[in-house]
Amino acid sequence: MPSSTRSGQKSIREQGNDAFKSGEWEKAINLYTEALDADYIPHRVDKEHLSALYSNRAAAYVKRCNYYLGQFGSSP
Numbered sequence: 001m002p003s004s005t006r007s008g009q010k011s012i013r014e015q016g017n018d019a020f021k022s023g024e025w026e027k028a029i030n031l032y033t034e035a036l037d038a039d040y041i042p043h044r045v046d047k048e049h050l051s052a053l054y055s056n057r058a059a060a061y062v063k064r065c066n067y068y069l070g071q072f073g074s075s076p
Contacts, residue, residue: 012038020056025064031056042061 016031036053062074 011038013056016053016056020060020063023063025060029057029064031034032060038074 012031012035016028016035019028019031032053034074036050036057058070061067
């Protein structure tokens, strides 16, 4: 994956992290999902980056008290 694309995705992840820290759970979920959708290219995936996105999105779901998606939304 080109570094510019990946750094762009990390920027989206950082925006999601900022939204999470501010308690904007829905915005954080949307940003993490956007980064996941843009970042998934089979055979060229930064697995650590993807796992962080899935974990962060799951945590935002749990903060919204949506435990089902918190549990099952943490994987592809």
